[in-house]
Amino acid sequence: MPPLPRYPTVDELGARAAALVARHPRDARLRRVGTSRAGTPLWLLSVGHGDRHALVVAGPHANEPVGGATVLRLAERTLADPRLTEDADATWNMLLCLDPDGLRRNEGWLTGPYTLGQYFRHFFRPGFLEQPEWLPDGAAAAALPETRALLDVQDELRPVLQCSLHGVDVGGGFVELTHDLPGLGRRLAHTAARLGIPRELGAYDALYWPGLEPAVYRIPPPRRAGLAAAITEAAVESTWFHPHRHGTVTAVVEAPMWGVAAVSDGSPPPDRDAVLREVSRTLRHDTHLLRLLLTRIRPQLAGVPDAARLLAPVDDYLLVCPGLADAWDPDTGGGPHPMPPLTAAHLAALRISGRRLALRTAGLLHQLVRAAGRDPGGVLPELDRLIDTWCADYRDGCRARWVPVARQAEYQARVVLSAFELTARHARPAAPAAGPGREPGAATASPRARAAPP
Numbered sequence: 001m002p003p004l005p006r007y008p009t010v011d012e013l014g015a016r017a018a019a020l021v022a023r024h025p026r027d028a029r030l031r032r033v034g035t036s037r038a039g040t041p042l043w044l045l046s047v048g049h050g051d052r053h054a055l056v057v058a059g060p061h062a063n064e065p066v067g068g069a070t071v072l073r074l075a076e077r078t079l080a081d082p083r084l085t086e087d088a089d090a091t092w093n094m095l096l097c098l099d100p101d102g103l104r105r106n107e108g109w110l111t112g113p114y115t116l117g118q119y120f121r122h123f124f125r126p127g128f129l130e131q132p133e134w135l136p137d138g139a140a141a142a143a144l145p146e147t148r149a150l151l152d153v154q155d156e157l158r159p160v161l162q163c164s165l166h167g168v169d170v171g172g173g174f175v176e177l178t179h180d181l182p183g184l185g186r187r188l189a190h191t192a193a194r195l196g197i198p199r200e201l202g203a204y205d206a207l208y209w210p211g212l213e214p215a216v217y218r219i220p221p222p223r224r225a226g227l228a229a230a231i232t233e234a235a236v237e238s239t240w241f242h243p244h245r246h247g248t249v250t251a252v253v254e255a256p257m258w259g260v261a262a263v264s265d266g267s268p269p270p271d272r273d274a275v276l277r278e279v280s281r282t283l284r285h286d287t288h289l290l291r292l293l294l295t296r297i298r299p300q301l302a303g304v305p306d307a308a309r310l311l312a313p314v315d316d317y318l319l320v321c322p323g324l325a326d327a328w329d330p331d332t333g334g335g336p337h338p339m340p341p342l343t344a345a346h347l348a349a350l351r352i353s354g355r356r357l358a359l360r361t362a363g364l365l366h367q368l369v370r371a372a373g374r375d376p377g378g379v380l381p382e383l384d385r386l387i388d389t390w391c392a393d394y395r396d397g398c399r400a401r402w403v404p405v406a407r408q409a410e411y412q413a414r415v416v417l418s419a420f421e422l423t424a425r426h427a428r429p430a431a432p433a434a435g436p437g438r439e440p441g442a443a444t445a446s447p448r449a450r451a452a453p454p
Contacts, residue, residue, distance in 0.1 A: 006405050007065040007110050008072065010040065010100045013058075016072055017045045017096055024079050033095070034149025040100040042149050045071065047078045047092045048085030054420055055159040056094045057150065057239075060133045060166065062102025063125045065110055066255050067165030069409035071096060074416060084417070088424065093157055098132050098146055114402050116258065116391035119169065120363035127312030133164065135237040150239050158246035161423040163416045164239075168256040170352050170400050172198035172263040173411060174215040175419070176206060176252040178241060181426060184251075185213020187418040195411045197256065197403065198264045202346030204353040205254075208337050214266070219252075251419045255412040258400040262348035273330040275347045276339075279354050280329035286358035287321040289386065290365070294318070296377035297365055304372050310364050317361045324354070352398060359390050 058067030108122030199215035206217035
């Protein structure tokens with residue numbers, strides 16, 4: 001089956017997986033492991049019969065669809081190469097989409113045309129508390145059925161490796177690890193060079209995290225904090241660390257949609273503080289504009305179906321923006337952590353991230369006005385102007401360039417295969433079982449909630 005030249009929809013993922021199983025009934029299985037909040041099946045595609053399990057989770061974030069294309073590619077590859085299954089005593093388990101309801105909401109841009117304006121005007125990602133990888137109250141209290149399904153699969157399979165497949169809308173590729181996998185950075189660099197993918201050498205997600213190798217970061221232990229910190233830092237438990245007690249290594253593999261070469265520039269910046277002041281000033285200015293527009297939009301939303309789900313991420317974004325602007329501004333230093341040494345790559349990533357928050361918020365507000373079916377506040381022309389202007393800044397100022405879907409998926413698949421091989425080399429014993437009164441994984445790290453931008 002030829003790879004798709006575009007992102008697969010929820011229905012296409014299920015249909016393609018079923019067709020693959022029909023062609024390979026001895027080596028491939030497809031089973032339902034849960035149901036989404038809207039009643040969509042959660043499908044697990046398994047290839048091979050070995051005792052060592054790899055778990056690959058696609059679609060944990062609704063606006064990051066590359067993982068669906070990647071798992072289809074991985075399934076074809078593992079079926080064609082016995083070195084990845086029989087010879088490795090391995091079974092590959094691929095969760096086709098962890099948030100199918102959210103993915104359906106992105107279908108306005110999912111199949112193209114792939115332009116920044118089209119993407120942000122149809123962008124959807126649920127609020128932080130509705131994102132299924134996070135466990136803000138611990139695994140035992142997980143309420144989302146998608147989260148519970150993933151936790152059950154983890155405890156059933158006890159995988160040696162879990163890969164969570166994410167997409168960077170604008171920027172470069174990088175990996176976040178719960179345990180070091182020496183050599184992954186070199187392999188990632190080779191794959192990125194071969195495929196023309198920029199590496200994020202100063203990823204915003206890992207701004208305060210230890211770097212293991214270039215574009216490879218270690219997720220640190222969490223600290224308990226309020227919601228704003230949970231959205232922007234490693235402050236909550238997660239499904240990334242739930243299988244830690246089984247000796248599982250988790251790799252969060254990020255692949256860019258629009259690549260920006262500047263995120264690969266590891267040189268010292270010529271005027272660090274001037275750039276930080278400009279990024280902070282811009283974020284404050286954009287946030288002020290968006291708050292004013294939201295004030296005009298809210299009165300229109302009474303009776304608009306599902307307005308609350310669109311407003312939740314808007315409120316999340318506007319909650320964190322002032323604190324981020326203060327944290328980045330060298331004149332205020334208002335963040336909880338001192339700013340680490342910064343390269344040109346870090347500054348490029350911060351500029352991209354501030355603009356991302358504004359564009360996502362504007363896109364969601366645009367959808368709210370359209371859903372209302374009227375625009376008595378006259379905000380739609382202003383939202384269109386802002387989206388067009390900010391997308392032009394990405395395109396012309398950051399020189400963001402579209403990465404074809406097939407290349408995104410190939411890059412991500414190769415990084416997953418590299419992580420699997422290195423995990424076999426650096427096998428870890430299972431962690432001790434949780435003692436009385438202690439929740440499994442309670443002392444382990446959690447991800448920085450990629451909701452920041454969420």
